[in-house]
Amino acid sequence: MRSRAEWRADALAASExxxxxxxxxxGGMLHVTGLLCMLLLAWRLFMPRAPEHTAVQVxxxxxxxxPVPQLLRVQSDSVRVSxxxxxxxxxxxxxxxxxxxxxxxxxxxxxxxxPIAVAVExxxxxxxxxxxxVASRGRALLAISDxxxxxxxxxxxxxxxxxxxxxxxxxxxxxARATHAASASLTAGAPEVARVLVAGGVSWESRFVIAALEExxxxxxxxxxxxxxxTVSQGASRTPSRRRHAIVVVLPGAPSSVTAALPEFVRAGxxxxxxxxxxxxxxxxxxxxxxxxxxxxxxxxxxxxxxxxHGLDLVPIVTLAAGxxxxxxxxxRTATAARRVGAGxxxxxxxxxxxxxxxxxxxxxxxxxxxxxxxxxxxxxxxAAPVHxxxxxxxxxxxxxxxxxxxxRDLGLPQVRVELERAVEGRTRTATMLEWLxxxxxxxxxVLSLVASWTLRRWRGLA
Amino acid sequence: xxxxxxxFATVQYESGDWDSAPLLAANVIDAVARYTSxxxxxxxxxxxxxxxxxxxxxxxxxxxxxxxxxxxxxxxMLRKYCDRGGLLFVDDHNHDIDGVFHxxxxxxxxxxLGPLQNIATTHPLYRxxxxxxxxPPTTSHELNGWGDNLVHDHLQGIERNGRxxxxxxxxxxxxxxxxxxxxxxxxxxxxxxxGVNLVVYALTR
Numbered sequence: 001m002r003s004r005a006e007w008r009a010d011a012l013a014a015s016e017x018x019x020x021x022x023x024x025x026x027g028g029m030l031h032v033t034g035l036l037c038m039l040l041l042a043w044r045l046f047m048p049r050a051p052e053h054t055a056v057q058v059x060x061x062x063x064x065x066x067p068v069p070q071l072l073r074v075q076s077d078s079v080r081v082s083x084x085x086x087x088x089x090x091x092x093x094x095x096x097x098x099x100x101x102x103x104x105x106x107x108x109x110x111x112x113x114x115p116i117a118v119a120v121e122x123x124x125x126x127x128x129x130x131x132x133x134v135a136s137r138g139r140a141l142l143a144i145s146d147x148x149x150x151x152x153x154x155x156x157x158x159x160x161x162x163x164x165x166x167x168x169x170x171x172x173x174x175x176a177r178a179t180h181a182a183s184a185s186l187t188a189g190a191p192e193v194a195r196v197l198v199a200g201g202v203s204w205e206s207r208f209v210i211a212a213l214e215e216x217x218x219x220x221x222x223x224x225x226x227x228x229x230x231t232v233s234q235g236a237s238r239t240p241s242r243r244r245h246a247i248v249v250v251l252p253g254a255p256s257s258v259t260a261a262l263p264e265f266v267r268a269g270x271x272x273x274x275x276x277x278x279x280x281x282x283x284x285x286x287x288x289x290x291x292x293x294x295x296x297x298x299x300x301x302x303x304x305x306x307x308x309x310h311g312l313d314l315v316p317i318v319t320l321a322a323g324x325x326x327x328x329x330x331x332x333r334t335a336t337a338a339r340r341v342g343a344g345x346x347x348x349x350x351x352x353x354x355x356x357x358x359x360x361x362x363x364x365x366x367x368x369x370x371x372x373x374x375x376x377x378x379x380x381x382x383x384a385a386p387v388h389x390x391x392x393x394x395x396x397x398x399x400x401x402x403x404x405x406x407x408x409r410d411l412g413l414p415q416v417r418v419e420l421e422r423a424v425e426g427r428t429r430t431a432t433m434l435e436w437l438x439x440x441x442x443x444x445x446x447v448l449s450l451v452a453s454w455t456l457r458r459w460r461g462l463a
Numbered sequence: 464x465x466x467x468x469x470x471f472a473t474v475q476y477e478s479g480d481w482d483s484a485p486l487l488a489a490n491v492i493d494a495v496a497r498y499t500s501x502x503x504x505x506x507x508x509x510x511x512x513x514x515x516x517x518x519x520x521x522x523x524x525x526x527x528x529x530x531x532x533x534x535x536x537x538x539x540m541l542r543k544y545c546d547r548g549g550l551l552f553v554d555d556h557n558h559d560i561d562g563v564f565h566x567x568x569x570x571x572x573x574x575x576l577g578p579l580q581n582i583a584t585t586h587p588l589y590r591x592x593x594x595x596x597x598x599p600p601t602t603s604h605e606l607n608g609w610g611d612n613l614v615h616d617h618l619q620g621i622e623r624n625g626r627x628x629x630x631x632x633x634x635x636x637x638x639x640x641x642x643x644x645x646x647x648x649x650x651x652x653x654x655x656x657x658g659v660n661l662v663v664y665a666l667t668r
Contacts, residue, residue, distance in 0.1 A: 202501050202666045204467070204521055211548055211626070224667050226592065227500045232667050253500075313467070353467045359547050360518040366547055 020460055027456035034449035041442040053078035053106075062088035062403070077102070083109045083414050086403035092410050099411070107414035116156075117402035118174045131378075132174055143175045194246030194271075194381045197237070199223045200278070201253015208355035209249060209275075210234075212370045218377070221245065225255050240265040246381055247271040250278045252352075259283040267342030271380025276315045276352035289337035289348035293318035296333070303361045308368065309335070311360075313352040327379070338379060345380040469495070469666065471507040472520035474551070476537055479529035479564070482509075483556050484637035487524070489644050491658040498592065498659050501666065512537040517544050522665035525553045526637040530567040538575045545576055545621075545628035550665045558602075558635035559610035565633060572621060572629055579619040579631050588618075588630070591664040593656045599632070600657050602639040610635065626668065630661070 002010075054074045057065045062085050064071065071079075071094070079098060087095065099105045116136040134142060136156045144151045196218050200206040206224055213220050221235030221244070231238065240248045240261045248262060250272065260283050266272045274284055279292040293316040302311030309330065316333035320326070327347070328336035335350045358369035400406045407413065471488045475481045488507030495503045510516050510523060513536035517523065523544075533541065545551065553572070555565045569579055582588065584598030599618050606612060611633075621629040640655050647653065 202499065202663065204469070204666065207521075207666050207668070208548060215624075222667075225500060226663060226667075227498065230499070230592070232591070232663070355521070356519065359521060359549070360515065 023456050023460050027453050027460070030449045030453040030456070034446050034453060037442050037446040037449060041439065041446065044439060044442065053080055055080045055082065057081070058083040058085065058087045058091060060084045062086060062091060064091055064094070068094060071098075078104045078106065080106045080108070081414075083107065083113065086113055086400075086407045088403070089400055089406070092407060096410055105411065107411060108417050109414040110416070112416055113404055113407075113414070115402070115404040117405065119401060120174065134174065145175070194377075195219045195221065195235075195244055196247045196249060196377065197221045197223065197235075197240055197245045197258070198249045198251065199238075199254040199258040200249075200251025200275075201225045202232070203251070203253065204355045205275070205353050206251050206253075208358055208369075209251065209373060212358065212366075212373045213249075213377070215366075216370045216374045218374075223255055223258055225253055231255055240270065242268050242270055245270065247273065247377055249273045249275065249377070250281075250284065251275050252277040254278055254281070256283065263287050263341075266344035266346055269343035269382050271344055271377070271382055272341075272346045273376055273380060274346065274348045276313075276350065279315065279317075279348055279350075287341045287346050288321065289324040289339045289346055290317035290320040290334065292316070292350070293333075295352065298356075303357050303365070308357045308361050308365065309351055309354075309372075312354055312357060315350045315352055317348055317350055336376075344382065347376055347380050349376060468502045468504045469522075469662065470504040470520060471495075471662075472510045472517075472523045473507055474512050474517075474523045474525040475509050476512045476525070476527075476531065477534055478532045479527040481525065481527055483528055484526050484554075484641040486643060487526070487637060487641040490640045490642065490647065490655045491524075491662065493644050493647065494653060494655040494659050495662050497653075498656070499663065501662065513540050515540070517549070518547065521549045522662065523549065523551050525551060525568075526556045527564050527568070528556045528562075530563045531571055532567065533571050533575070538571075541575050545623045548624075548626065550628060550630065550668075552630045552632070552661055554632040554635065554637045556635060556637040557610050558605055558615075558633055558638075560613070560615075560633055561611060569631065572631065576621045576623065576629060579621055579629070581617040582620045582627075582630070584617070587668065588627075588660060588664045591660045591667065593660055595657065595660070599634060600654070602634050602636060602654070604635040604638040 054071075054076045056071060056079060058081060059065055064087070079095075081095065095105060114136070116134070118135075119133045120131070132144060134156050141153065142156050143153045196213055198206060198210050198213070198220055199222070200209075202224050206222075210220055210222055219235075221237055222233060223238040224232045224234075226232055237244050238255075239257055242265060245265075248258065248265060248270065250259060250262065252275070259278075259281050262272055262284060263286055266287050272287065274288055277292070277295070278284065279288045279290075296314045296316060298309075298311040298313050300311070302308065305311070314330060314333065314335055316330075316335065317324075317326075317337050318334070320334065320337060321339055324337045324339040326334050326337050328334075330350075333350075336347065338345060338347045340346075354369060354373075358366050361368070404413075471492050473481070473488055492503055492505065492507060495501050496505075508520060510520055512525075513534060517540055541551070553568060555562065555568070557564050559565060572579065582598075584596075586598075589595040589598055598616060601614055604610075605614050615633045618634070619631040620627050621631075636657070640658060647655070
């Protein structure tokens with residue numbers, strides 16, 4: 001029979017055995033943990049690391065979604081820029097600077113960015129004014145404003161649009177911020193009104209061309225031949241002078257004293273408009289935009305239609321001179337063309353007797369006739385003063401006349417990637433989790449697990 | 464192709480006797496062709512005042528002895544014609560400021576276009592081709608015992624948009640210029656020269 005002491009010794013031995021098992025298992029686990037940490041450390045040190053990058057977004061307003069100071073503190077070598085709209089000039093400059101500092105920029109957009117371009121130029125109307133031209137592939141609500149406030153608003157269709165506005169106060173801004181932004185500014189000074197000399201034979205055309213120009217505000221001199229010995233003149237000079245005249249309008253029957261001086265006048269920088277049969281004058285052959293063909297009758301009654309110039313007789317331009325540009329075509333025939341001659345410009349208008357449009361046209365005909373003649377003259381008026389372009393205030397400092405073109409120029413166009421971007425985001429999250437396994441923490445875990453394992457082995461008496 | 468030569472147009476209106484000076488056009492055309500280089504049609508045109516064809520003749524002549532009452536269409540076209548730059552020359556064939564033509568025609572013109580004002584004798588109209596220092600040339604009919612037997616010093620006019628749109632005469636050029644063109648050679652001074660001034664003024668003003 002076993003004594004009590006034997007029972008106690010057996011119980012003690014059993015207890016020690018159980019503790020030894022626990023310690024052995026714990027030691028084993030710590031050992032395995034240490035080995036795992038060493039493996040992870042080796043993986044962390046020797047396996048290729050996921051690239052570190054920073055993802056930022058350019059919002060619909062063209063501005064980054066992170067403050068600039070925060071972006072500048074980013075340590076990663078790669079910056080992924082997702083764009084909902086082309087970045088404004090300031091953002092673009094920042095991104096260019098980041099690229100210049102050695103960071104790799106990756107541009108992407110969820111869809112093709114809509115291009116828009118705006119141009120503002122001084123229009124040589126006697127009353128002053130600006131011409132705003134907008135080109136866009138998508139629809140855009142456009143607001144035209146100047147220093148005094150909103151001037152006009154309109155919708156740009158897919159074909160682009162041209163519009164005019166009257167005189168402006170200070171700089172003119174064009175914004176399409178609702179969809180995509182663009183702005184162009186023009187510091188408009190008071191334009192020097194160009195003086196016009198109208199020369200021709202006595203006719204209703206000369207009388208109504210002069211009237212239309214005067215009504216539009218152009219100062220007009222005139223030299224109208226009444227008879228071989230009588231020429232009616234209006235203004236101080238009846239011959240072209242670059243010191244006095246910016247433009248000469250040559251109508252059929254113009255006096256030879258005027259037409260003979262025109263080649264020199266236009267080469268010196270003047271503008272010349274040759275109308276109808278006046279293009280047949282030999283003295284104008286060297287400067288006309290093309291040779292005139294046989295006169296074609298206008299369509300009866302067309303002056304009250306939507307195409308009123310179809311009702312006018314036409315002297316078509318059949319053979320264009322070198323460098324001439326066709327401005328208007330009627331029924332497949334060149335009606336208006338332009339060319340540069342020396343420092344000046346020439347527009348040749350094939351339409352004859354435009355006064356019929358004014359007199360017999362629809363209710364808007366007098367105004368349309370005036371505007372048309374003004375646009376013809378605007379095409380040849382010499383720009384005496386440079387057009388000053390530039391932003392006038394901080395708000396518009398960052399806006400571009402053609403934001404997408406500026407982006408392509410400075411940084412390149414973004415790639416359109418929707419699915420790919422999601423994949424990149426997934427990879428980005430994985431890399432971020434691995435970053436938790438910092439080398440220092442792994443070393444600490446290895447040391448602690450090994451020390452604990454060694455301590456347990458000592459305690460078990462194995463060491 | 465349209466005939467874009469200058470064509471002397473006589474206004475045909477529904478009331479009165481619009482055709483009381485049938486030879487006048489030929490004499491004015493003769494004078495214009497004789498003294499100027501204006502490409503002028505050899506015969507005049509007769510244009511209904513209510514017709515859109517009026518707009519193809521930016522200078523039109525109107526005369527008569529009888530009372531004038533424009534229709535609504537004539538009034539509308541007259542207003543449009545003058546607003547767009549047309550010039551209407553109206554001559555009282557009665558040369559009588561107390562006559563029915565004068566009273567009714569000036570009333571109609573005033574109603575449609577505004578009041579008539581005297582045209583100064585220094586107006587460019589009197590120097591547009593020939594020079595008439597004293598203003599409108601006197602006619603031999605002003606003191607012929609008919610009408611008011613007065614010499615009228617001024618023509619009258621109505622401006623639209625800063626330009627003369629109506630010239631009104633009480634001098635009876637309708638009688639003065641209405642003779643057979645063959646007889647012009649017997650005149651020591653061509654009495655239709657002022658007609659040239661009218662045409663040139665209309666074409667160059």
